[in-house]
Amino acid sequence: MMTMLEFWQHHSPIFSILIPAFTAFILLLLGNPGSGSLAHDWRQPWRRGISLVSMLLGLATAISYLQLANTGQITVYQLSEWTAPFGIVLVLDRLAAFMLVLTYALAVPIMWFASKEWDERGRYFHAMCHFLLMGLCGAFLTGDLFNLFVFFEILLMASYVLLLHGQGKARFQLGIHYVTINLVASALFLIGLGMIYGSVGSLNMADVHRLLPTLEADQHQLAIAGGLLLFVVFGIKAAILPVGFWLPKTYAVATTPVAALFTIMTKVGLYAILRINANVFDDAIGREILAHLLLAIGLITSVYGVIGAMGAERLRRFVGFMILSSVGTIVTAFSLWTEQAWSAALYYLVHSTLIAGAFYLLCGWVTSQRGAYKDHFKTAPRIKQNTVVSITYFIIALMMAGLPPFSGFLGKVFILQATASSPYQLLIIITVLMVSLLSIIAFTRVGFVLFWRATAPEDNPKEKAFAEYQQLPAIAPPRNDRTIYLLLAGLMLYVVFAPNVMRYLEQTAQQLQNQSLYINQVLKKDESDQVISVQPYDPAYLPETKYGGESQDPNAHLIPHIISDDTLKGEHISDYKQRQINQQEQRVAQPAHDAQLKPMEP
Structure with missing residues (x-):
């Protein structure tokens, strides 16, 4: 038993990548008939069982990593016998462990929901989900810039397939746009890496940070230019302005579980911005310039998102714009560059991810009961579960708009408290409060159209509308409502345990800003x-x-x-x-x- 425990501890970081990777390969080897045959395929229960067991194992692994990271230890795992910067390493610290737990906390309920019927609408759904998890886990754990690119490509290739899950003309059209945008971003990523490697001679995060101040002026400027290119790439992934216009329409056409799962994708970009700026490009001049840039981008993105939500014509696009607004709030907190602000941003990041996932699931519930009206903001007959759906919508609205006593309110309060030492405190407070007010107005408008202005259903059996209404489901799609309740309950607990979570996140921010600790753990020294x-x-x-x-x-x-x-x-x-x-x-x-x-x- 002790031998197994020692083996687990010695190889810990790699298991978060290997578990989804091997699961995906096993699911591919099981084969997959056409989507029309999946419901009757004898292998489908095996696919679902293997997928769910693997995700539960991944969640348990992530929780064990969180406990390990909570000791303050930074675990460095060598993927070869060579240490950094000559070999590739994985680095498990507080931030990486926290993001792994968030990933699985969203993925497990989404996969449980999708395993009822949604996974029958396209081939290799489960395998692609695990390749996506492999890319996410690798991106959070890698200590090497090039391997960050590699894991980004893995998760993006899986997302290309998942976006087309369920087929359809709209998905194909916007899928082409999504692929094109990300291919351009990947090209910029490679160019940026080439500029950094050509000037620094290393792509290990800790080594690049250590060597940057020693470079000649021209080499230093070339490396900084490469870092700015990476910032543009991460901005595209995080969907911040002016490179985030693609998100609302793209996520709106994805199937319900895929859209809910994709809410973690923008957080990978945010994670990369925080990680690279904290552990790689963190000199005094660059920090000041980037802080002002992030502040402007964050505030503009936050306001643009909520204005776009007010003008949205579909519920799914409404959710996409609200995600943009929350991304802007997080970027604004990043720009303050203090431990308090970063811990507050990370707290709000978890809230925005889980509540957006729950909201996309609610979109699927609403769409299933509105028939031809789907999720369009048009007056339609009152849905059969009007009371329970409207109450669920009301709770999600309160959480997402940032009203007490929910996690969105706490997250914004923590961010506003962190502005105490900022010269832009008044501007940030006014913007955050204005966005919250506009969010309330936007949610009120949507609720008014979907629920309060809904007409009475046709009661004349001779009318065609009566038969159409009777054919609509009287209950939520399988597991849809319970998955939403599970995510909302998790957010309730998130509020209850906010002091414990914030204590961990404050220590996470301290660890992030202690670059010497990161360097000493990752790089080796001689006698x-x-x-x-x-x-x-x-x-x-x-x-x-x-x-x-x-x-x-x-x-x-x-x-x-x-x-x-x-x-x-x-x-x-x-x-x-x-x-x-x-x-x-x-x-x-x-x-x-x-x-x-x-x-x-x-």
Whole structure:
């Protein structure tokens, strides 16, 4: 038992990626007939069972990571025997663990809901959901900029398929737009990474942060330009203005469970903005410029979102605009660049994700009972579950608009409290309160059209409208209402345990702003306490490979510091190389070697 526990602890961060990855491959191997045959396919219960068990296991894993991160420990996992910055690493800290728990807290109830009927409307639904989870978990855990790009691409490719789930002309048209926008963003991502690597010589987050101040002026400017390109990319993913216009229409055409699951997608962009700016590009000048930029973008996005919601003609687009508004509020809090503001932003981020997911599920409930009117803001006959649906809508409206005593209100209060030391305090307070007021007006308008202005249903059996109304369902789609109640109950508990959550988030913000702690955990040092890296970066330098010839290596004494003991004793270290290591280590008593790599003779 102890051996299994030690194995789990030693390999902890990788399991959050491997669990959805292996699940997705297993589901692919099960095969998948056409969508019309899924309801009668004997493998469908197996798909659902495997998928749900895997997600529950993923949730348990994420909770265990949260408990581990709550000790203050930063866990670094090497994906190869080479340490950072030479090898790729996963980094589990408080923020990564928190985002993993949020991901599964949304995904588990959504998958339970989708496993009743929705997963029968398209092929490989469960497999794509797990590939999406794989990309999300990898993006939250990676400590390497290039692998952040890789995991972004994994989750995006899965999202392309999921957006088309259920087929339809509108989904295909907007799916093309969605794919095109993200392909452009991916190209910008690669260009930005190339600029950073070309100037810094590393893509490890901790190493880039450490090396940036040492660069020459032209190289430093090139690296900063690459960082700004990454900011544009993350802005597209987070759907902040002026690159977030795509979200309301795109999410509106997705099927109900897919739209609800996609509410975590914008949070990946927000996470990347916070992570990269906190752990990579955090110098005094860049911080001041970016803080002003984020403040302007956040306030404009927040106001634009709520104005767009007031003018929306469909309930699903209304939800999309409200998501934009909440994203703007979070970005505004990021711009304050204090521990209090970041912890408040993270608290509000969880609220906005779960309440948006619940709202999209409510859209599916409303649509199912309005017949041809669907979710359009047109006067229609009163739905059969008018009372329970209107009450559910009213609760969601109170939560999303930020009224007490719900989590949205607490999140905004925490953000406003964090503005105490900001010179823009009055502007932020006025904007947040104005957006809340406009949100109330927008929700009132929607409720008035959908519920209070609804007409009495046709009661004449001879009329066609009577037969059409009678055919409409009298109950919610399977598991739809219970999934909404589950998410709302979770948000209620979120308020009850707000002091505990905020205590964790305050420590998370402190850890984020302690860059030296992050660097010391991720990067290795030699016996003279110098970080082993490449500085300054020489693009002409080519390090010796593990199967290199018997050339003199001035860096041999650094090898034991950057690979594991097992590899050091293995076949990849030649006898000639081992003698060099031993000879150079015997000179420890002499003046310390420089920890930076030196070019080798050809």
